[in-house]
Amino acid sequence: MILHKFKLNLFLITILLFASCQNESLQDDLDSVEQTLTKDARATMDFLIDQGYSSNDLIPNFQNKTFIYAGDMEFSFDLIKNLKKNRIIEESSVEKNQWYFVGNGVYYENSRNITYYIERNFPRSLEYEFSWAAYHWSRISPNINIRRTYTRSQADILVGTWYSTSDGAWARAALPSGNGNVGSWLNINTAKDHEGASSESTMALLIHELGHNLGYLHSDQTEGGLIPGTRGPAYHAANNCGSVMKSSVYVCNWRISSTPGWSSDDRIAIDWAYDLY
Template sequence: MRSPEKTHLYSVLSLTFLIVLFSACSKEEKKDVVAADNTEEMTSYLTSLGFDKQHIVFDKDRVIVELDILMTLPELKQRVAVWKKDNSGVPQTEQRRNTYIVSNTYNTNIKLYIDAAVPSNWRTAIQGAVNNWNAVNGTRLGMSIVTSQSDSHCRVFMGNETANWIARAYLPASNGRPGVSVEINAYYNSLAANQKLFAITHELGHTIGFHHTNQTSGTYIPGTPQTDANSVMNSFVLPWNGFTAGDVLATQILYPQ
């Protein structure tokens, strides 16, 4: 039995009913799987970063890893090429943070565009999440919402699947740009406002380079807790109650003033 104040992000389908555990990180059905000659090589690269092979899904022109993290196939292929050149086949140890973060060109004002179809309650959550990241002291990190998609770095838009993910996002690209999009699942429009805020703050964390704090992928950030039960970057949704000290320290380390 779960506590009422901690709602896990995974959902489980039974034969008779759907128990919703409010997932921002889900087990996606393997449909429209991309047919790529080098998926095995790309999978090897991702597992070298600490991703679980069971949580890597190739879907059309992208890959979904750890259930709510997205990468385009061209970006992934570029990462694999660099990995092969740099490491010459040497096995890699598990890491704790993303290879790429947002460069100084963009990180003081990461511009988000919200599609017109995004409902007002999610818009409130997006604005709140932007405010959350902007309020972290001692960093150069800044975000804003703009009205022109052509002037934006990251697009926030609605999806609609009877599936067990709340939202998912791209990681920063190798060129230093923030993750290109955050997709929200309209199936969870009835989620409580404070959980919407937590979920969007979590997804914006992915767009600036944070991995899940309760899993093994990514490079560990020295000096921060390796486990942090209330971290916004854990793979479950809580009612928003602010960043933990570990969240703040990690942000200050990645994006110092």
């Protein structure tokens, strides 16, 4: 277990989103539906390789028509096709962040009015933490508002589950697919002991996954680019509380409370893409 000490002498509990060596078992699971990549999927993969991603790290998920990356994110096969179809709106976050978010930014007109729907299989006991995660994103930026809908067909984000003991990920989320909207789903792996985790760590995990829906990548990854003003992947690799978007999620300053736990780099990244209150 990794422990990290910060100024107030509080110790942190960590959720390791994924362990190394998980790609093989994940690929084994996915190979049962092995197919060849479509032309559009290939174009997206080539684009991501140009952004510094390794093809070995982009695991095709033919069921979702996505590439799984770093255990808990999925890039749509149609990312490049969608980007070519959608004109970049001036002053939209897409315009600002097209290179950092590898083109998968979100139009403010959509991010200001995000709805999520909790699927029936999502554990009732975790809805409370999810509502706090949505609350914190909604309170940090004038251009982000996330609220619950009870009408599935109207939802931007479907919140559900999957079950895999061989998959190292605790949760996984779709990145925006290049059509100007947020990533369309967020799932938790019910093979992991979410119930046994603290409410704070579950909330931090869900804040992290919603961050992927909003287009944020991992603060400690070298691929894709760097948000101006943030301290970069080497800093974040060495500092567990540098960002809630680190690939392994730490509780750090997050509590079940209206007081947010954003780090200074989180605030810079949010301000850059969505503006801060």
